[in-house]
Amino acid sequence: MLRYLVFRASQLILVLIVVSILVFVFTSVMGNPVYLMVRENATEEEVQAAIEYLGLDKPLPVRYGIFVKNALRGDFGKSYVYHQPALRIISERFPATIEIVIVAMLLSALVAIPLGVYSGAYPKNFFSKSIMTISIAGISLPSFWVGMVLIFVFSLKLGILPVSGRGDVGVFLGIKTSLATVSGWRHIILPSVTLALGSLATILRLTRAGMQENMRQDYVKFARAKGVPRKKVLFGHALKNTLIPVVTIFGLQLGGLIAFTTITETIFSWPGMGKLLIDAINSADRPIVSAYILFVAVMFVFINFVVDILYTIIDPRIDLK
Amino acid sequence: MNKLLEVKGLKTYFHTFKGTVKAVDNVSFDIHEGEILGVVGESGGGKSVTGFSVIRLIDEPGQIESGEIIFNGTNLLKKSESEMNKVRGKEISMVFQDPMTSLNPVYTIGEQMDEVLLLHEKLNKHERRNRCIELLKDVGISNPESRLKNYPHQFSGGMRQRVVIAIALAANPKLIIADEPTTALDVTIQSQILKLMKKLVEEHGVALMLITHDLAVVSEMADRINVMYCGKIVESGYTREIIENYTHPYTEGLLNSIPDIDKDKSKLNTIPGIVPNMFDLPKGCNFSPRCKNCQDICLEKEPKLTEIGENHYVSCHFPLRKEAN
């Protein structure tokens, strides 16, 4: 267990070093931030002053050192647009993003797993075949397009759901969330459905594949030879074996969902970190972009860690090494 | 002794895109109560399919085409699926080839044993637990109380096969079908498991259908032997009769390919050729391409299974006759 923790921690550090170098290279070496600082017809002195202010006159390794030192203190500089520390803005936007991610995750799990299990258990029946074809259509859909269609149908044509924004925020268990208000729920439906669709299809397909794989195993046949009815074999023996890897898939999907919030939030003007990132990119707000990347990197390593732990808890065969 | 199982004209075919494989083609045999029947032959000969046909666990694209499987006076092929579930595990149970895969990795041994008892026996929780412990003791597992909580991966291959045998015995079945029960095990473990099985079936008065490719194993265990080749029984009879007075050239080949420690080690006899393509069986006798006594008629006409001695049947145009001695 201790060895595993050390291994994970070293992995986290490795990832962060690589990511920080990349972020540093891209933000500091490529492009010239000086011209974002000074006015258009700046004099030599003004440019020079900006260079010194940004520390660009120092050699690269020194600049990287400064970058890391500041980053460790959570200081990625102030946003050019909001004039506030970048990390603070991101953490303010974080709950809104987690909200739609959680709703989307639950939505896709509740729909995908039962359908995946069913179509894996009865692969030959018409309903299962339809599910599979529809799921291929599901992974072929561009999520921004789904969002547009949903807005057009439910907000513009039918007028039953709001077009964009987050709605009212209520306090629930001390946390500010739109899940505590009716208006919040009305606002969250479309973005989370849009977000859920891609991962829904993926989870469905992987659950089905796992189910079919397990049904071919000898222990399923042995259980049948014991006189266990087919249904009980499917939903007792095969299902438990299928659900174990689904946990891993969930972890991976969680990362994917966070990535795709950039699109969903942009379409629905949802004030989370995804929209913040796209806005920052469009306004060349580099502190926000670098803070976002490192924030997300830490988050992903953390998610992987949690998934690994969960996996060992539910799978009796695995010991942490 | 009474006939426990009587199989008549069983045909189990596999319909694939390439054509039909007649995995079991018109096979008839019977098993008496408490008897050990050995079914031998090379792999692909239809032995396992025969075993699985008896408890009707044939997966697609396989299908039982025709025949009768009469068990205790009733035809199993006429039973519904839910009626079959009361036969499987209760009346007829199975032991599979690979104990590494036949136990579910995510349930404990106790849970998997309990499942059979729950399905087939009217026992309360406490009684079921005691029965499980007793069964594990019977199959030679030490510390059964604590072992119940273990998962399959915490057992060695031989131990797992003992657990599988315990599960097979749990509901006091009348027949156990063991499909190559020792093939996946280490040689040293093999004989232990076989001895255990023989002891247990004798103690419990259970009949055993022992499917194996190893004629040596069968000759030590079985009361009677069916030799199968390409989905058909080519020779059947009492074990001694088969070993001493075999008449089918295939049986002779199988017997000669058993390595004999006492004899010259430099030469191991084998049957020439390989099992023919099941999609494209030869005309006439299936064994003709590999048979040293092959004549014209063997390439034309399929031999019939005929009785040549007491309970000794063979399907060959030119059965071997040993010099009387």
Next chain:
Amino acid sequence: MQVQVKTSNALKGSAENSKLKTFLSSEFIYNYKRSPTAIIGSIITIVVLLTALIGPFFTVQNPYDMSTIDLSDAYKPPAWIEGGDSNFILGTDQQGRDILSAIVYGSRISLIIGVAGTLFASIIGITLGLVSGYFGGRVDALIMRMADIQLSFPTMLIALFLMTFFGRGIGNILIALCLVGWVRYARTVRGETLTVKKKEYIEATRVIGLPNFKIISKHVLPNVFTSIIVLSTIQVGSFILTEATLSFLGLGVPVTRPSLGMLCNNGFKVLYSGLWWVSIFPGLYIMLIVFGINLLGDFLRDELNPKLK
């Protein structure tokens, strides 16, 4: 299970006896003919490719040529809706551009990026995979660590960051797609290379002094060929989607060469004014293209390499 194993062994045995190739192809074709989804997938793919190839000869406009566009044609709905113009079957946008023409030209960009990106990514990935698997050691460790780190991030996010730093442009998209797409090829090829390397006949070829290059090209590549085909089919579809998403976010193709994603971006601005056709049709076409490719990819995976997920 055992029963099935035995029949499949019987199949394999027979295949080795007779001609392996005819057997394989016949099974493949046999299943293909019985798979409606595979047939529909190929039809869609062929139609999409033909449209991109010869479609521009039949469109009413060339969306790149401003002289063919008339601002007075702007805001026309699809032909079957009142106020529609039979010249512009799917309507026009706010500048008078014919949506159908824009889709036909846009699909060219999308397809070129999808196919070229896959091609380049596969070349890089296969090379790195072979190097990694064949030489092992530090090179292998380095390449695979890189792959590990990359795989812990969603593809979409990496592509997004790369485009942030590269800036818009078709070339830049291709570079970004290569950088995100090589990993899966490298992993598959490395795995296969390791398996092949262990086999005795490879040992034998080394003993007789065959150069590394020859060993790789003769023995490893044929073994991974089917996996690469399957991966590539799926990759083209996912690259088209990635490009569309990047372009929709304004981080993809330049405005002068609108791909289907860019058209959606353009249409999204006017969606709220009720001009739904400007964005919905290009998006629908993206789905059609990717759907066709994925149907085909799904079939190929099931047939050629079910282990690939």
